Amino acid sequence: MDTTSLATERRETAAQVERSLEILDAAVLTFAANGYNQTDVQEIADRVGVGKGTVYRHFGNKEALFLAAVAHARDKLIAAVDAAKETENDPLLEMRACMTGILRFFDSHPEIVELIIEERALFRDRRPSLFFEHEEKRKAEWAARLQALIDSGTIRPLPVAEIQDTLSRFVFGAMFFNYFEGGNKEPLAERSQTMLDVLFNGLFVKK
Amino acid sequence: MDTTSLATERRETAAQVERSLEILDAAVLTFAANGYNQTDVQEIADRVGVGKGTVYRHFGNKEALFLAAVAHARDKLIAAVDAAKETENDPLLEMRACMTGILRFFDSHPEIVELIIEERALFRDRRPSLFFEHEEKRKAEWAARLQALIDSGTIRPLPVAEIQDTLSRFVFGAMFFNYFEGGNKEPLAERSQTMLDVLFNGLFVKK
Amino acid sequence: MDTTSLATERRETAAQVERSLEILDAAVLTFAANGYNQTDVQEIADRVGVGKGTVYRHFGNKEALFLAAVAHARDKLIAAVDAAKETENDPLLEMRACMTGILRFFDSHPEIVELIIEERALFRDRRPSLFFEHEEKRKAEWAARLQALIDSGTIRPLPVAEIQDTLSRFVFGAMFFNYFEGGNKEPLAERSQTMLDVLFNGLFVKK
Amino acid sequence: MDTTSLATERRETAAQVERSLEILDAAVLTFAANGYNQTDVQEIADRVGVGKGTVYRHFGNKEALFLAAVAHARDKLIAAVDAAKETENDPLLEMRACMTGILRFFDSHPEIVELIIEERALFRDRRPSLFFEHEEKRKAEWAARLQALIDSGTIRPLPVAEIQDTLSRFVFGAMFFNYFEGGNKEPLAERSQTMLDVLFNGLFVKK
DNA sequence: GATGAATGAGCATTCATTCAT
DNA sequence: AATGAATGAATGCTCATTCAT
Numbered sequence: 001m002d003t004t005s006l007a008t009e010r011r012e013t014a015a016q017v018e019r020s021l022e023i024l025d026a027a028v029l030t031f032a033a034n035g036y037n038q039t040d041v042q043e044i045a046d047r048v049g050v051g052k053g054t055v056y057r058h059f060g061n062k063e064a065l066f067l068a069a070v071a072h073a074r075d076k077l078i079a080a081v082d083a084a085k086e087t088e089n090d091p092l093l094e095m096r097a098c099m100t101g102i103l104r105f106f107d108s109h110p111e112i113v114e115l116i117i118e119e120r121a122l123f124r125d126r127r128p129s130l131f132f133e134h135e136e137k138r139k140a141e142w143a144a145r146l147q148a149l150i151d152s153g154t155i156r157p158l159p160v161a162e163i164q165d166t167l168s169r170f171v172f173g174a175m176f177f178n179y180f181e182g183g184n185k186e187p188l189a190e191r192s193q194t195m196l197d198v199l200f201n202g203l204f205v206k207k
Numbered sequence: 208m209d210t211t212s213l214a215t216e217r218r219e220t221a222a223q224v225e226r227s228l229e230i231l232d233a234a235v236l237t238f239a240a241n242g243y244n245q246t247d248v249q250e251i252a253d254r255v256g257v258g259k260g261t262v263y264r265h266f267g268n269k270e271a272l273f274l275a276a277v278a279h280a281r282d283k284l285i286a287a288v289d290a291a292k293e294t295e296n297d298p299l300l301e302m303r304a305c306m307t308g309i310l311r312f313f314d315s316h317p318e319i320v321e322l323i324i325e326e327r328a329l330f331r332d333r334r335p336s337l338f339f340e341h342e343e344k345r346k347a348e349w350a351a352r353l354q355a356l357i358d359s360g361t362i363r364p365l366p367v368a369e370i371q372d373t374l375s376r377f378v379f380g381a382m383f384f385n386y387f388e389g390g391n392k393e394p395l396a397e398r399s400q401t402m403l404d405v406l407f408n409g410l411f412v413k414k
Numbered sequence: 415m416d417t418t419s420l421a422t423e424r425r426e427t428a429a430q431v432e433r434s435l436e437i438l439d440a441a442v443l444t445f446a447a448n449g450y451n452q453t454d455v456q457e458i459a460d461r462v463g464v465g466k467g468t469v470y471r472h473f474g475n476k477e478a479l480f481l482a483a484v485a486h487a488r489d490k491l492i493a494a495v496d497a498a499k500e501t502e503n504d505p506l507l508e509m510r511a512c513m514t515g516i517l518r519f520f521d522s523h524p525e526i527v528e529l530i531i532e533e534r535a536l537f538r539d540r541r542p543s544l545f546f547e548h549e550e551k552r553k554a555e556w557a558a559r560l561q562a563l564i565d566s567g568t569i570r571p572l573p574v575a576e577i578q579d580t581l582s583r584f585v586f587g588a589m590f591f592n593y594f595e596g597g598n599k600e601p602l603a604e605r606s607q608t609m610l611d612v613l614f615n616g617l618f619v620k621k
Numbered sequence: 622m623d624t625t626s627l628a629t630e631r632r633e634t635a636a637q638v639e640r641s642l643e644i645l646d647a648a649v650l651t652f653a654a655n656g657y658n659q660t661d662v663q664e665i666a667d668r669v670g671v672g673k674g675t676v677y678r679h680f681g682n683k684e685a686l687f688l689a690a691v692a693h694a695r696d697k698l699i700a701a702v703d704a705a706k707e708t709e710n711d712p713l714l715e716m717r718a719c720m721t722g723i724l725r726f727f728d729s730h731p732e733i734v735e736l737i738i739e740e741r742a743l744f745r746d747r748r749p750s751l752f753f754e755h756e757e758k759r760k761a762e763w764a765a766r767l768q769a770l771i772d773s774g775t776i777r778p779l780p781v782a783e784i785q786d787t788l789s790r791f792v793f794g795a796m797f798f799n800y801f802e803g804g805n806k807e808p809l810a811e812r813s814q815t816m817l818d819v820l821f822n823g824l825f826v827k828k
Numbered sequence: 829g830a831t832g833a834a835t836g837a838g839c840a841t842t843c844a845t846t847c848a849t
Numbered sequence: 850a851a852t853g854a855a856t857g858a859a860t861g862c863t864c865a866t867t868c869a870t
Contacts, residue, residue, distance in 0.1 A: 035328055037244045040843065042853095043212045051215035051852040053846085062844060078258060114331055114347070114351030121242055121328035124321055127389025135388070163410070169402065174381010180327060180379070181342070182334025194369035195376065203362045203370070223833090247860065256834040260863085269861065435669070449742055451658045454864065456832090465831040467867085476865060483747060528745055535656055535742035538735055541803025549802070568768035569824045576815035577824070583816065587794010594741060594793070595756070596748025609790065616823030617776045617784070637854090661839065672856040674843085683840065 020058050022048050027069035036066055036118050039060045054176070063122075067130060069121050073112045074131045080105045091145045092154060099171050103189040113179045132172075139164055139206035170199055229255050229263050234276040239318035243273055243325050251385060258373055274337060277326050280319045281338045287312045303403070306378050310396040315380045320386045339379075341379045346371055420588055434472050436462050441483040446525035450532050477536075481544060484533050487526045488545045494519045505559045506568060510610070513585050517603040520589045527593045546586075553578055584613055639765055641679050643669050648690040653732035655670045657687055657739050682742075688751060691740050694733045695752045701726045712766045713775060717817070720792050724810040734800045753793075791820055 026047040030039050035132055041062055045052045061066035070082055084101030088094045116131050122130075128136070137160075149155045155163070174195060178188050233254040237246050248249060248269055252259045266272035291308025295301045313320055323338050330336075335343070353370055356362045362370075385395050440461040444453050456475055459466045473479035483514060484574075498515030502508045521529055530545050542550070553575075560577055563569045569577075592602050647668040651660050662683055666673045669827055680686035705722030709715045737752050744750075749757070767784055770776045776784075795816060799809050 024407075041845090042843085045853095052844095053852050054361060054850080056845070056852075058413050059396070101218075116323060116387070117327045117331075120324045124242060124324075129387045129389070132387050133238070153412055156408075158401055158404070158410075162398075163405075165398070166402045166405050168388075169381040169384045170377065172384045175380075175381045176374040176383040176387075177376045180336045180339050180383075181375075182336070191369075191372070194365055195373045196217055198370075198373050198406065198409070200409050200411050201363075202405070203407050205363050206413050248862090249860085259832075259861090260835050263862065264833070264835095428685040441710075449745060456864085457864090459832095466865095467831050468829085470866070479654070511748065530801070531738060531741045534738045538656060538738075543801045546801050557726045567826055570822075570826050571706070572824075573814055576812075577713070577819075579812070580819050580839075582802075583795040583798045587796075588797045589794075589799040590801075591790045591793045594737070594750045594753050594791075596750070605783075605786070608779055609787045611779070612784075612787050612820065614823050614825050615777075616819070616825075617779075617821050619774055619777050620827050662841090663839085673841090674856050675854075677841070678854070678856095 007194055016058070019048075019050070019054075021072075022053055022056055023050075023065075024069050024072040026071050027065055028115060029111060031066055031118060032114040035114075036062075036122050041065070065120070066119075070115055070130050073109075073115055074134060076109070076135060077102070077105050077112070091149055095142075095145070095149075095167075099167070099196070100189050100192070102171050103175065103192055104187070105108040107189050110179075113175065117179075135168065169200075170195070215217070223265075224256055226255075226261075227259070228279075230257075230262055230265055231276050231279040234272055235280050237319060238273055238276055238325060239321040241374070242321075243269075243329050248272070273326075273394060277322055277337050280316070280322055281341065283316070284309070284312050285341060298356055300358075302349075302352070302356075304376075306374070307396050307399070309378050310382065311394070312369070312392040313386075314396050317386075320382065324386075342375065374406075377402070430472070432463075433464070433468075435486075437464075437469055437472055437479070438483050438486040441479055442487050442529060443525060445480055445483055445532060446528040449528075450476075450536050455479070470590070480533075480536070481490040484529055487523075487529055488548065490523070491519050492548060493525070505563055509556075509559070509563075509581075513581070513610070514603050514606070516585050517589065517606055518601070521603050524593075527589065531593075549582065581613075584609070607619050637679075640669075641677075642693075644671075644676055644679055644686070645690050645693040648686055649694050649736060650732060651758070652687055652690055652739060653735040656735075657683075657743050662686070673679070685737070687740075687743070691736055691751050693699070694730070694736055695755060697730070698726050698733070699755060712770055716763075716766070716770075716788075720788070720817070721810050723792050724796065724813055725808070728808040728810050732801075734796065738800075756789065788820075 023044065026086045030044045030047060034043070041055055042052050044065070045055045046081055048055075055065065070185050081098055081101045084097045084104075086098045116129065119129055119131060142164060143160050146155070146160050148158050150160070174188060174192060178184065184191070229252065233251045237251045237254060241250070248262055249259050251272070252262045255262075262272065266275055288305055288308045291304045291311075295304045316397050317385070323336065326336055326338060349371060350367050353367050355365050358369070381395060381399060385391065391398070415496075433598050437458065440458045444458045444461060446520045448457070453471055456466050458479075459469045463467075469479065473482055495512055495515045499510045530543065533543055533545060556578060557574050560569070560574050563570050564574070588606060590600060592598065598605070644665065647665045651665045651668060657666070658713060662676055665686070669676075676686065680689055684741045702719055702722045705718045705725075706715050723768050726732045735748065740750055740752060764781050765774070767781050771778050771781070795809060795813060799805065805812070
């Protein structure tokens with residue numbers, strides 16, 4: 001009976017996880033499309049084809065559901081960037097691949113930008129944003145890489161932490177400003193060549 | 208008698224305008240602190256010390272009040288940047304003054320960043336953001352200046368429009384990312400020296 | 415000084431009365447067009463071209479204003495019916511003239527039907543309606559006339575009070591039902607020939 | 622299993638319908654007693670013993686609830702009149718039974734008169750009144766009967782449509798005028814003998 | 829006396845959450 | 850476990866009335 005119940009539990013858990021992911025996908029789309037307050041949990045339930053009570057059973061309350069949706073979206077970004085990084089071996093090219101990977105990700109998932117904005121609007125006190133939390137962890141990983149690029153004489157010997165901040169502001173800043181400015185439907189990744197050129201070579205004429 | 212009635216009229220109008228501005232200041236703070244949906248118009252009225260009906264008399268409805276508050280905040284930014292620009296004469300220094308002026312403005316008015324986020328969360332369809340609309344107008348003004356800097360051999364001959372985009376993404380991006388990342392309470396304007404250095408001189412070692 | 419003040423008072427009173435009547439005319443139209451609850455006193459003030467406070471000065475509050483408007487409308491009906499009656503000398507013809515006079519009045523003042531409905535909706539407890547109160551007074555006047563018609567062998571010897579009720583139900587009933595049924599824009603007075611024929615001669619074939 | 626689920630479904634639906642009817646009964650009484658604008662939906666909910674949200678779940682909004690209440694009341698009148706008609710076989714007696722049936726209905730349901738008044742006050746533009754809409758459909762049914770009475774020499778050969786109007790004005794007019802005049806608490810149905818006598822035999826002495 | 833800005837009570841409506849089935 | 854009917858707290862907005870000018 002133990003075995004049976006365990007098996008049942010396992011099977012259920014798998015079904016549960018499946019169901020949870022379906023709900024998260026629907027939640028990302030719905031929250032992004034309508035905004036948090038304008039979203040009726042019923043709408044998400046309808047999109048998945050389950051009852052409202054089921055959504056509550058899986059995520060407890062609307063806020064937890066929203067946060068889970070944001071984490072879900074963030075994990076997708078991380079996976080996409082990791083995949084982009086794997087395509088290169090040289091540290092400099094890896095860095096570039098990551099940056100364009102991020103831009104490309106938001107080009108293909110504009111709804112996730114909306115979700116990030118919603119998160120901030122809703123949890124203005126929770127800082128850093130759940131979405132950018134993981135960045136902290138990634139920083140240490142990159143510090144070594146940047147230091148190597150400095151040691152090899154490729155990039156200038158500036159404080160590593162500040163270079164990292166500058167890169168983040170550059171990439172995510174580009175993404176945000178593009179979103180706030182709106183309008184331009186051409187992919188941001190493609191419009192960023194000059195931006196990267198400036199980033200690496202500067203605005204000034206070299207003398 | 209004409210004078211009197213005129214004076215009276217003026218005084219009344221002035222009182223009205225005064226009242227409206229008081230309400231806007233309260234609205235900016237309250238919307239920024241609580242968010243749009245979490246803000247009861249009563250709370251704004253209380254802060255000003257007037258009745259709720261008075262707020263409605265002045266701005267019609269909550270949404271219009273919110274948008275007026277955003278416009279009010281934007282006008283403050285424009286004024287601050289204009290003031291910063293006036294302190295310099297050289298085009299390059301003017302440009303730098305504007306950039307640090309913007310960063311300083313958001314350092315001293317962090318609530319306005321929250322307001323911009325709220326605006327986006329609320330009016331996800333209205334693009335560009337009311338707050339950044341005026342940027343479009345400012346662009347033409349700066350294009351000439353940048354061209355002059357290129358002609359004089361100061362900065363590299365890149366497409367002017369793209370330089371402008373890069374500068375905007377840099378400055379507003381820094382502001383947004385700083386906000387989303389949270390935590391760091393040291394003024395952004397002061398933490399931006401490396402950023403500006405990279406912007407002008409690039410990351411690469413010059414050869 | 416007494417004289418002066420008296421004169422002033424008189425002059426003011428005349429102006430006051432004038433103003434009051436203007437307000438009442440506006441009130442009848444506005445209340446009839448929008449309904450009581452849907453009417454903002456400001457709208458009535460605007461129509462007259464005075465301030466809202468002035469309306470309140472003249473009538474105290476919205477309810478009193480409404481009742482005054484109803485009484486004003488009722489007085490117009492009484493005047494119209496009296497005028498119609500004067501055109502005839504024979505009691506039977508007078509009676510007929512009154513009945514068609516009432517129908518004609520409501521044909522030309524459909525808004526007053528609306529006003530009566532509003533009055534009832536609003537003051538469901540006040541009975542009889544302010545508008546029909548005066549009917550009671552008129553009844554005694556007509557009782558004699560009807561008795562004379564009975565005595566002269568013109569109409570059947572039925573209880574006078576019941577004849578009166580029947581006539582009232584006939585005329586006002588026609589008016590009300592016409593209003594509730596809606597649609598028919600042809601004057602009711604003209605569509606009432608058969609009705610009067612039935613009233614006088616009955617439905618049955620005389621044997 | 623089909624049967625069970627069907628039964629369950631039916632039971633639920635039946636419970637829903639039951640609940641809706643309870644709400645409608647409460648709504649008729651409450652709207653009639655207070656008037657539309659003076660009625661807080663909470664009051665209706667309280668009378669039924671449910672939450673306000675439940676009322677909204679069943680009827681969507683206050684206006685829809687009101688209209689449903691009017692239709693509910695109208696259906697009761699139709700049922701009552703149909704029942705009255707069934708008691709007679711002779712066309713003339715049927716007609717009489719219908720007329721007194723209507724008067725009796727409003728004698729026992731004075732609140733429904735109030736409801737009709739409210740409907741008009743509220744929807745002054747919707748004509749004919751929802752309550753009297755069905756009359757149109759009944760008219761055709763009666764036209765044949767009246768024609769038969771004319772053909773058999775019972776009633777005078779007047780235009781059938783005009784006879785119908787006269788009858789309607791007579792009956793509903795009596796009801797309305799009685800309501801507006803107020804006061805008289807003796808059943809209208811009983812006070813209508815003279816009225817019907819006049820209707821059939823006329824006021825004039827037959828010669 | 830006239831004005832109209834200010835006031836605040838009052839109510840419809842929504843929707844997160846619960847819980848009986 | 851899943852469902853969805855029921856709940857009721859929360860809040861935007863209107864407008865009669867007041868009163869300072």
